[in-house]
Amino acid sequence: MSEREEPRAAGDVVKVQVLVAPMCTEWQQWRAGKASNELGHEAVGVVVDAAHSSRLKVGDRVVVMPHAGCGTCPACAAGEHIHCTEQRDLLAETGSTSGIGCYADTLLKPDYLLHKVPDDIETDYAAMAICALGPSFTAMERMQVSADDTVLISGCGAVGLGAIINARTIGARVIALELNPFRAELARALGAEQVLDPRAADLVDQVRALTGGYGVDAALETSNNEAAPPVVLELVRARGRLAFVTWSGDLPVKRITGKGVDIFGSWHWNHERHGDKMMQRVRDARPLLDKLTTHRFAMADVSEAFALQETGRCGKVLLYPGGVPANPEVAS
CATH class of the missing domain: 3.40.50.720 (NAD(P)-binding Rossmann-like Domain)
Incomplete structure (x- = not known):
């Protein structure tokens, strides 16, 4: 864990407070001894600075999609942002020195790569809509x-x-x-x-x-x-x-x-075309998602979580910047 300068929102790049960060393949970097201050590509959080976004407002709970596709190329125009070959440099655009990774208190993301979470879907379940599903x-x-x-x-x-x-x-x-x-x-x-x-x-x-x-x-x-x-x-x-x-x-x-x-x-899912269907999938799959989520860790204990992932004795593992909440499914 390290202390970094707080990210700054600007233009359509909004600032999100991370509520939960699902773990994916980052443990492989840990195993290889590769240090990074920008780990993680999955999160659910709350918009805390909407900058000049016309899509979102402060307080919106959102699923954070991976990467930072340009938003204008043919792939992005079709909602297939994950296949964009011209990624935006969010740090240069905002003048920030951090904010790309999801293993953090806050992050930066273009507003079109944030999908609003319906009020009836709990935070941890919404987090399963990223790489788990x-x-x-x-x-x-x-x-x-x-x-x-x-x-x-x-x-x-x-x-x-x-x-x-x-x-x-x-x-x-x-x-x-x-x-x-x-x-x-x-x-x-x-x-x-x-x-x-x-x-x-x-x-x-x-x-x-x-x-x-x-x-x-x-x-x-x-x-x-x-x-x-x-x-x-x-x-x-x-x-x-x-x-x-x-x-x-x-x-x-x-x-x-x-x-x-x-x-x-198939690399990822198209939240612009299939957002409603994915949210319904999450609703329908809740009992199975409970079984899939086998472990929860405070962000400060990420090394312990990496060591667990290396053993393979886990399903989906979740990290919480503020510590594991008493009722994590509805953390907000």
Whole structure:
């Protein structure tokens, strides 16, 4: 933890007081010994300085979306800010020396990258709309997953576990792949019908036996294992659908063509187009989100939280700048 100069709002860049910051992949930097004063890309907070924003006012509770897309390119115009290639320099624009990371008391964000939280959704549940549910929400929207589908989730880290929640809330049947015993058990608790060992020599046969001999209708790779993509491809039926929220591994083109599989890359969710639907997903998934959120830490104890994440014995982990509240779901 370190003390930094207070960020300054300016123009459409507003200042947000962080209420809760979900943890994602930052623990990998901690493990590698890489120090940073701007960690974290997920938060729910309250606007404390709206500057010249025409969208928000002081007191608005908001979901903080990642990055700082330009707001004007074709990707941003379509609400796909995460794919913007011209990120804004918020520190230069505001004259601030801090405010980019979410592991902080306050942060800076363009107003169009803040989504208002409906009054009936508690703060901690709203925080699940970011990386816990967001990437797999988009993947399932693009794959048009329905209650008629059997969906395979490869990897049961926080994103994969969130994918199980998305699929089960839709009503789809879920088969998962996971090695870590804690996460395998959590996957079952969230509604995975079967959790299989991805290293099993007969994995393809196991999945086909569970799906009438054909393979799953749709699959989502979240493990980020270099060897996973071609394996997961083999578990999808002919003319099935396959999505990735990861950055590792390669696919054999001849198998994609031969099976006629639709492939999707899904990094995050479009809050401008799907904000209402995501908020409804959060409402519907509350009981499962309670199970997904396994640990809460004060921001001052972030090193302890990193050490926990390294073990894999956790679901989604939440940080609180002001200390863990007595009733965290409704923290405000």
